[in-house]
Amino acid sequence: MSNFEELSQSIISGQLDRVKSLTQQAISAGSNPVDIINQGLIPGMSVVGARFKAGKMYVPEVLMSARAMDAGMELVKPLILSGEIPSAGKIVIGTVKGDLHDIGKNLVSMMLESAGYTIINLGVDAGPEKFVQAVKEHQPGVIGMSALLTTTMLAMKDTIELLKEEGLRDKVKVIIGGAPISQDFSDEIGADGFAPDAGSAADLCKKLLA
8 A cells, every 4th residue: 555545544544643644754755745635635535525425424533534634734735835736716614703613614624625625714703894804805716604503694694795785795606504504594695505514515616616
């Protein structure tokens, strides 16, 4: 088994320390940092994404894999010039104002990152102004908003309204997700799409950015 395959396997099994040491070995052996990402880290995460979607892996395991992948990325990123990895597109993602849940949002960003998108993660409790500011600053193709509480869902509508006021609504696609969110709610507030889970969110972004 090649070092890259072993690296992918270690990500699938969520072995953070193993991923770090294999990534370090690959760097020391002179492997191209972009190859380490594209042939080692990302393929591992893609398998995790597919298994999660198929119900063969669960959130805690996926998070362990994500942390392992992040640890590998942290070692490789400083060695890469910003232009070396072509990005499939930029996506701003955040949990809306008043909501502090981030597991779902982090899973989505991870799936998107492993699909080659550049993610600008606004964290939790992100108000409409924060999303609008990020759109002005980063000019993403898509904004992803997440909410877990029914009480915070309306913050999604406020964000879309503010984008309209600022004349930015036509420049960006808006997708939403989270436990209480439905297609009906998405239509009602004028979002471009809704994703029931992390795997679908990645597919939805690909469709909207195509």
